[in-house]
Amino acid sequence: MPSISSTLTAAAVLLGAATANPVIAKRSFSVEQVERGLYLRNGAVQAAKTYRKYGVAVPDHIQSAAAAAQTGSVPANPSDQYDSSYLSPVTLGNTTVQLDFDTGSADLWVFSSLQASSQLTGHDYYKVDASKQISGASWKITYGDGSGAGGKVYADKVVVGGVTATSQAVEAATSVSTQFQQDQNTDGLLGLAFSSINTVKPTQQKTFFDTVKASLAKPLFAVTLKYHAAGTYDFGYIDTSKYTGDITYVTVSTTNGFWEFSPTGYYVGTGSEVKTTIDAIADTGTTLVYLPTAVVKAYYAKVASSQNSNTYGGYVFPCSATLPDFSLTIGGAKKTIPGKYINYSPVETGSSTCYGGIQDNTGIGFSILGDIFLKAHYVVHDVSSTPKIGFAKQ
């Protein structure tokens, strides 16, 4: 078996012989170096990798630090038969509650012993400990649908799927809006947007992900919401068993505190691409998809007997309708919502008129890719360098 170097030499000679001119022309070229963004990775994990790469025993202190790199997974359970929201178990101090993980907000808040007991019926709630209170801190949040809550702030241990934040800001409610009072499934929210939109005053607090990201094996979380079934939120790792094909990544703008990016076109059913730039956020806390008027009109033009109803406040159609798929172009790749996911629910229990999962974004100021879109994809939220979001088909 010839040595590698002799083979390479022979190849070089052959290559040389292949050119007509016996003197190999001298060419020059330069490679421009581009400074890369900050790579936030778990140092011990990277160091251990390097030792292993060169066959060197990993020192114990690096081994144990790398071993300490956290990963975890928690279920995302539909709150009702229509996937109105998804709930995940979280342990705050020594109480486990069911929280709505919300990539569209940045407050971790929970029903608490600060509320009137009449508001706590049917809920698990956080029993505050005055010794853990963050003195002088308060919070107040209002969501896009007008619901909201407010209260005081405590620093406590928070565990999500085994990932532990030893001291996390826990926002204990003193009051919640009627939408939350009437929803006995939701004990609060865990915000996964950027901490720049956290509402705690006078000192803004970090999200759970911001608190733990440096301790994670990889500074990312992945969302697998499902159609009428339990999915997962994974922290610190990518689970290749949860998707098919490639993950398409796009850089996000964090200017508004959201996972915000711009699809460059859309498809209705088997139609051809309509190229148009759409400013959108990925938002697990929003049930439906909200898109520009023209896009929504083009979609329902292909749904027989659909109408934009003043009575029901949005596009409705016969529950028996066959709905076309809807796709967006993200990072040059076509990302599809199956038509059946776009039949959200009957407008009222027992009605044969159904409410669309795609609605008009008028008045919002941007588009929202809520659960109806997200439940068809494996969605990676990665802050290892410039924040980016990745979509793969489930």
Ligand SMILES: Cc1noc(C)c1CN(C)Cc1cc2n(n1)CCN(c1cc(N)ncn1)C2
């Ligand atoms: C939602 C929902 N839909 O049917 C039910 C039941 C619920 C849950 N229930 C009514 C209570 C409720 C209201 C809201 N949520 N939960 C989640 C936070 N909300 C958001 C988040 C966000 N990123 N963007 C807009 N709003 C509003």
